[in-house]
Amino acid sequence: MSQSTHQSPNQLTPADVRHVAELAKLRLTQDEIDQFAGQLSEILDYAARLQEVDTSSVPPTPYVLPLHNVMRDDAAEPGLANSAALANAPDTEDGFFRVRAVFEE
Amino acid sequence: MPTVTSTTPAHALHQLSIHAARAGLRQGTWTSVELTQACLDRIDQIDGDVRAYLFVNAEAALAQAAAADARRQAGEDAPLLGVPLAIKDVLVTEGVPTTCGSRLLKGFVPPYTATAVQRLEAAGMVLLGKTNTDEFAMGSSTENSGYWTTHNPWALDRVPGGSSGGSAAAVAGHMALGALGTDTGGSVRQPAALCGVVGLKPSYGRISRYGLVAYGSSLDQVGPLTKDVYDAALLLGVMAGMDERDSTTLPQTPPDYTAALTGDVRGLRVGVPAEFFVDGMQPAVADAVRAAIEKLAQLGAEIVPIHLPNTDKALPVYYIVAPAEASANLARYDGVRFGVRAGQGGNRGEIDNMFETIRRTRGEGFGAEVKRRIMLGAYTLSAGYYDAYYLKAQQVRTLIKRDFEEAFAQVDVIAAPVTPTTAFPIGAKTDDPLEMYLSDIFTLSVNLAGVCGISVPCGFDEQDLPIGLQLIGPHLGEETILRAAHAYEQSTDWHSRQPAR
Numbered sequence: 001m002s003q004s005t006h007q008s009p010n011q012l013t014p015a016d017v018r019h020v021a022e023l024a025k026l027r028l029t030q031d032e033i034d035q036f037a038g039q040l041s042e043i044l045d046y047a048a049r050l051q052e053v054d055t056s057s058v059p060p061t062p063y064v065l066p067l068h069n070v071m072r073d074d075a076a077e078p079g080l081a082n083s084a085a086l087a088n089a090p091d092t093e094d095g096f097f098r099v100r101a102v103f104e105e
Numbered sequence: 106m107p108t109v110t111s112t113t114p115a116h117a118l119h120q121l122s123i124h125a126a127r128a129g130l131r132q133g134t135w136t137s138v139e140l141t142q143a144c145l146d147r148i149d150q151i152d153g154d155v156r157a158y159l160f161v162n163a164e165a166a167l168a169q170a171a172a173a174d175a176r177r178q179a180g181e182d183a184p185l186l187g188v189p190l191a192i193k194d195v196l197v198t199e200g201v202p203t204t205c206g207s208r209l210l211k212g213f214v215p216p217y218t219a220t221a222v223q224r225l226e227a228a229g230m231v232l233l234g235k236t237n238t239d240e241f242a243m244g245s246s247t248e249n250s251g252y253w254t255t256h257n258p259w260a261l262d263r264v265p266g267g268s269s270g271g272s273a274a275a276v277a278g279h280m281a282l283g284a285l286g287t288d289t290g291g292s293v294r295q296p297a298a299l300c301g302v303v304g305l306k307p308s309y310g311r312i313s314r315y316g317l318v319a320y321g322s323s324l325d326q327v328g329p330l331t332k333d334v335y336d337a338a339l340l341l342g343v344m345a346g347m348d349e350r351d352s353t354t355l356p357q358t359p360p361d362y363t364a365a366l367t368g369d370v371r372g373l374r375v376g377v378p379a380e381f382f383v384d385g386m387q388p389a390v391a392d393a394v395r396a397a398i399e400k401l402a403q404l405g406a407e408i409v410p411i412h413l414p415n416t417d418k419a420l421p422v423y424y425i426v427a428p429a430e431a432s433a434n435l436a437r438y439d440g441v442r443f444g445v446r447a448g449q450g451g452n453r454g455e456i457d458n459m460f461e462t463i464r465r466t467r468g469e470g471f472g473a474e475v476k477r478r479i480m481l482g483a484y485t486l487s488a489g490y491y492d493a494y495y496l497k498a499q500q501v502r503t504l505i506k507r508d509f510e511e512a513f514a515q516v517d518v519i520a521a522p523v524t525p526t527t528a529f530p531i532g533a534k535t536d537d538p539l540e541m542y543l544s545d546i547f548t549l550s551v552n553l554a555g556v557c558g559i560s561v562p563c564g565f566d567e568q569d570l571p572i573g574l575q576l577i578g579p580h581l582g583e584e585t586i587l588r589a590a591h592a593y594e595q596s597t598d599w600h601s602r603q604p605a606r
Contacts, residue, residue: 024483027468036480039538047421050497060499061506063323064555065310070352084216090446097441099459
């Protein structure tokens, strides 16, 4: 199998990794940032072989079925009880999920 | 090996197939309590070494078995009444802990049951327990489990495959009569091949995913892992069909899949894709698969050389599409509604706001592979990269799908290997993600195209490790691949071989 012949490898810097980690709301250690910079670059470099494929008139396939907008009767059914919905929550108060302050102080 | 009860001349009870166990239940030869106890004894005996189960539902399983026996005493019957099965831990089960192999979900007890599991329960199943998986089904070996690695019953220093490795090992080790797995890129078929059992990935849309914790939503399917093809057909028939709670389920009424098992493949056109026999694959695997194809020819099938020219693009397409979907699906793990929240229990350290709590919860709760895929997906979906990676991958996905459509205009089934090698040693690929991904090169394209595939045992390598034959069918072609797999299985004795202990 031939290696891809694209021009510039898809190198992620540690700064790129930190940016994506913030998009994904993931706190990473410095070791993870360094490791992911190398590993993600390698995977993306491998994926770059797709650029060799001519897809100029090819539609995308996000989903393989011809089903669209499947409907059922709009009838109310019993849902989860409040206590069941909250049962796995780390913190609750008065029947609600409780989170820490959105803004500091 | 301890014998379990007296009335089992050929097999101890835990060694039975589902349909053999059911026949004995119907004849009154044994009870569900005896079958269930035999599986639990087997778990006690070997699961300390194999580690297939994350949770053994012992007490509840025996109660369900006793209830099944009482129903049978009262004259009732059902397709799986009193049959003990195991469920991969990515399918939610009301009141029974479900972790997806993730530390982040330690202690999670679902408030409802997945439709696929609910249908097995409605058919009378006894739930033995929840089986190990790579975290959120992301992996090919169970080494990405947040809890422990499952060992292959055929050789304890080898992986069982993954991500449904716990289910495959449970069935191969006779710790369950059958099990459910899930298959996003090969996660039923690959562990089935590496553990020497049958694994079926149904067509996209055939089985409801309601209650299956989502990984790659355009790819995920539930599938059975069983001791023989008949059992796979039986479980598929119980689970298949439309579900109001999953809008991707197909409206077509499922047939009786066991009726398709005629043993007759005369005239069946079997395509053999050149692209699935590649340099670098283990010679014993290629030889066993070619011998299996020759056996199908001897049974009257017509062998047709075909091409699936975009096969080598499946891996890069998959590792763009699946992580992109995963990065969206796993956004829900924020430590608000469920899961282990960082800094809870007094040790908040510097955490004093919601976003930092979410970052820490995810950073501390997810394992390396899950973080890697979330990062990869978030990157390829991010501004400036979407067209180059995600859109491009979806376009090439169209070409992969067309390859199958063109092939199935010529042939009824496609025969190929499941994996390039037999079970690899634990630890051999953990430091190199791309090398691990390559163990799925023969299974990924089936998910990308939405078609169906089955792995059936077809031999052993020089170290007595199992090899699987993959039979791929068109969308909703389950009856054809089950018929071909069954005819092949019945002409060999691979499926009746057992691990040494």
